[in-house]
Amino acid sequence: MFALALGLLALRFLPALPSFGWLLAMLLLALMLLPFRTSPLAFFLLGLSWACISAQWALDDRLRPALDGQTRWVEGRVVGLPQQTATGVRFELADSRSRNARLPKRIRLSWHGGPPVRSGERWRLAVTFKRPSGLLNFHGFDHEAWLLAQRIGATGSVKDGDRLTPARNAWRDTVRQRLLAVDARGREAGLAALVLGDGSGLAAEDWRVLQDTGTVHLLVISGQHIGLLAGLIYALIAGLARYGCWPRTWPWLPWACGLAFAAALGYGLLAGFGVPVQRACVMVGLVLLWRLRFRHLGIWWPLLLAMNGVLVLEPLASLQPGFWLSFAAVAVLVLSFGGRLGPWSVWQAWTRPQWLIAIGLFPVLLVLGLPISLSAPVANLFAVPWISLVVLPLALLGTALLAVPFVGEGVLWLAGGALDGLFSGLALLAGQLPAWIPAEVPLGYWLVSLAGAVLLLLPKGVPFRLLGWPMLLLAVFPPREPVPYGRVEVVQLDVGQGQALILRTRHHTLLYDAGPRSGETDLGARVVLPSLKKLGVGSLDMMLLSHADADHAGGAAAVARGLPIKRVVGGETRGLPAFLDTQACISGERWEWDGVSFELWQWPEAISGNPKSCVLQVQANGERLLLTGDIDRAAEQALLSSSLAVTTDWLQAPHHGSRSSSSRPFLQRLAPQSVLISRGRGNAFGHPHPQVVERYRALGSQVYDSAEQGAVRLQLGAFLPPVVARSQRRFWREPLP
Template identity: 40%
Template sequence: MFGALCALLAACLYAALAGFVIPTQRALIMLGVAMSGVLLRRRFPPSQLLAAASLAVLVYDPLSVMAAGFWLSFAAVAVILLAMQGGRTDTTVIYKWGYLQWAIALGMLPLMLVMFQQVSLVAPLANMIAVPVFDLLVVPLTLFGVLLLGWLPGAAAGLFFKLAAGLLQLLWWALTFLADLPYTQWTQAAPPAWALACAIMGAAMLLAPRGWPVRWVGAVWLLPLVVVRPPAPIAGEAWFTLLDVGQGLAAVVRTQSHTLVFDAGPRFGSFDTGEAVVEPYLRSTGVRRIDTLIVSHGDNDHIGGAESVLRAAPVGAVLSSVPERLPAAQACASGQTWNWDGVEFTMLGPDEERFKRDNDNSCVLQVRTRHGNILLPADIEARAERRLIERWGKRLHSEVLVAPHHGSKTSSSPEFIDTVAPRYVLFPVGYRSRYHHPHPVVTQRYADRGIAMYASPESGAIEFRLRATGLETAAYRQRHRRYWYAD
């Protein structure tokens, strides 16, 4: 009992040093539940302790189920408990440690693919090195340094910190070497729910104790995780997704065998939506190559994430109205056209005669299928809209329109709306943006014409599928309802 109390006290002190961050709070609660069995002098099965710990964490923080760390931490503990059942006693410590890392990698595989669509193939080896260094060397040295700060001069206590820092530098070099090796990461589209269930069953069978009948069948249960591919358009169809990147624009158009990305959203310091939004979306849909990246113009809310998108996947061609700001880019120009899988892509602007305002020189793309059209006019305003009407006339008609310039009052002129005559208009705007987009005057123009409106803050990512059966639409927040979403 005394040992359990000391363990809880030490854990509380360690959590305090860590600032009681959310993962530390969960670990502390889990430890408290586990030690309660010792304090109560009762022996609980590990599965009951794990269930009680998860219940306690959810009572303390119900929204923790929305965090990946909640599922990863409890799943990892469950895998360890399963892998250690019926373990052999005649093996070495190194063998047991290596087997445990392999078991964790296998057991966490389905969850990692669902959450991140990628798995590190060198993670078991990296953990075999990193975990002992942290647990046996870095953390004790750091704690000794903290304890000695109040007893010895700063230089003496600092010696422990320097030793810990030196070990971390060596560890960082080793981990960087492993990460830089080729073919160390497996990327796979997010599996459907039934494939995830099969994979969990397969992993559990492979990790079952020795003597479990036909454990090898677990490998068969893992196959759907590898061979099942997400749905994709057929010839002649175009699937269009307007991603939610806040006050900015990023859209993806997919045909049967090609992918186009139109703009990449904003960048703020070290954070950009190209890495945080566009790249995960492409992974989740199984896209491994971008055939064309179009960056409409040079404003941050359109070009900010372009570098991350270029790093995320091989890119066949880059078109932009500011090609000098992107590697190997070509200028977009009115009249450029190409055909993918029965879907026609046409650049409607800019013309050779440029406007003074950069917004009006944005790349304007129309996607034409036999099932309907999509128009992406980027940030053009009324003057450029008039020129489009003069040159293209009724050709501008499209079922789906991404509102010019996020629905600002300087765009979406009545003549332009009447010429395009869309069924749906999409507003890629930020929640309570300081620009106050879309402007009420603009939304009233669309409403007066009976045009259905979607805005990013209320809808999240918006998908349109132009198919022979009709125009299908779905908004992320409608498909994934949460009680904190505003109606």
């Protein structure tokens, strides 16, 4: 069982999938070894082979490159729970068909300004297709891996459509609509998350509060909810039998175990059977089976069986952070509660698991790059029993009684009030202790931290147990290698159709542009701020905003709220938040940080907008970088008369490589060896223009495009080639072009 689990999990770490010949060889070797004592190796190979075959099926089901960017009419059935957003609706389409084109089995679509869409409906839609992709940064969320784990073979935007047939067998969506229609003190979306596992209706502020307090698991259906419901049903029947209220002709134990398991499966079906729910249902079933047979249940075997069950059914589950968190949390509890010489008191059983889970999950959250809640142990002390014993029973009871006039609505009103009170308390705690985003930790220090966490989870009396604390804290304060004197570490982040670059000298940090913001999507908060913290940046010496357009300055407010900033400079001061206290860009201003020189320039005749962009030249050890914002040809012509018009090693492509910029005289004067382009894949503006790219190629410039290569990291002053995020090989990523 352990060997099978290792083989299934190995898929997560493969840089590329083995060829058909290697797969066949592994399968044959596994079958040959099965009858012998080397069977663990056979099961490892069987697990790895099955995982690779399943992953290859998912990769083969992706949209063909020839259809990328094309608009086609497609027919299909809406599956899952559509998500209504402020600007439209997002949903998934299955059983899709299009004339003369083979489409993936599952497609994720967005419809800006579209009508309400219900699960189970069939639609005929005009869709502009995209191959699965996402922003790719060194420390960010891997959207491409998430899409593959969901077996989504394409994404797309809907241009037009007609409903062909109404919804059929869409009972989950019907329940959600009923829940969202009741008066639950403004917490209807929270109740839908508890009952159905649908968190799409929760506001961004609610998600922030849950993340800051480490209570996300309480509003997204987890094993705790499944186990609680099964336990309540079992305890109810056992109590009835004990006091003589259960029919004597019905043996109470088989009924208690059967009904408890049926309740767990029913709740799992209502929740959509995610990975934590699958794990919980398997483990609950094993516990009840062993209880029915009066057998002693081992500690690790049920957990191992649940893991194998989940991975055999869906080998790609290991690509999801929730898989690792779910099983790691249960493993921490098993390790902490198992093997003790005496029972804990009620107070210890209530308080200790929260601290032990916080310690045990610390290395897991660290390696997954997720925020770590400092207030989680305290928040969960009162949040777990409040949700488990008050809110969840009321929410499930109210949902079951919705068919009874006024009764179900009344119970849900009480549940909503209880949930609202909890959120009020969590918001106060989150305001005092927001989530901590730790800096990147080298692998060696992380392994020491992991060993320290395991030591601290062991019972008292284990030799050297207290050494776990300094070992664990080594990941909190790891030694860092500073940027060499006279050099600059430059990171161009992948922020889609926008721009953000981080420049770090030995003791100073500058942010040039802060990423885009559009509606509820703020990449300053989602990408720029986490990336700064992952690099160990505690404050900014300067945030330089080239101009006030939303794709360059939209994320500035989020960055300013998350980090102290000594000085904000902008090419435009109008259009930026007043609290930033932005200073105007002064052409000709120079300064030096740690042996690196900086100089600003702005076209004095520019009135506003792109031509008014504040240009920054950086020179380190004779190697130059020029950041140009969105200047146009007229501003480029004016720049040729300034001191910045010299040979440049690195050029940030003006205006994302648009046709209105990168004029031939400008490029010939600067003669850049390398060009950085920051833009969104398949953007509506056609950036970069093919003619502009051809000019770069004609000069012999090496082009680094964020849409194709992801984030780019280089060390200015070292005259070395850069590192691009897509060069980190993963089997689910398309290779570099």
